[in-house]
Amino acid sequence: MASPVATLLLLGIICFSFAAAEVPVDCCLQASPKRLPAKNIVAYTIQEEGKGCDISATVLINKSGRKLCAVHPKGNPWVQNVINAVEKRKQANQ
Numbered sequence: 001m002a003s004p005v006a007t008l009l010l011l012g013i014i015c016f017s018f019a020a021a022e023v024p025v026d027c028c029l030q031a032s033p034k035r036l037p038a039k040n041i042v043a044y045t046i047q048e049e050g051k052g053c054d055i056s057a058t059v060l061i062n063k064s065g066r067k068l069c070a071v072h073p074k075g076n077p078w079v080q081n082v083i084n085a086v087e088k089r090k091q092a093n094q
């Protein structure tokens with residue numbers, strides 16, 4: 001459903017908003033341990049406790065552009081796998 005242009009636009013907006021914001025305002029307040037399939041994730045941000053946010057978590061953006069709060073990659077190999085998959089896809093698109 002998502003066109004490549006829409007995906008790029010979305011990524012651009014995400015990059016811009018994180019570059020522009022000193023303190024991320026959109027912190028995850030809860031991190032879900034629920035596993036999400038890597039194929040539905042288009043972008044991610046790692047949120048660190050104490051750096052403007054209350055908890056450590058991973059913000060995952062799915063194909064619908066929804067922000068999903070998952071647990072921090074540290075100690076959660078499935079999150080690390082999702083991140084690796086997103087990075088690999090990013091490199092393949094360059």
Ligand SMILES: *[C@@H]1O[C@H](CO)[C@@H](O)[C@H](O)[C@H]1NC(C)=O
Nearest residue numbers: 040062063064065066067068
């Ligand atoms: C993205 O997440 C939302 C909320 O959990 C869900 O309703 C939607 O189906 C998800 N989209 C994809 C492509 O997984």
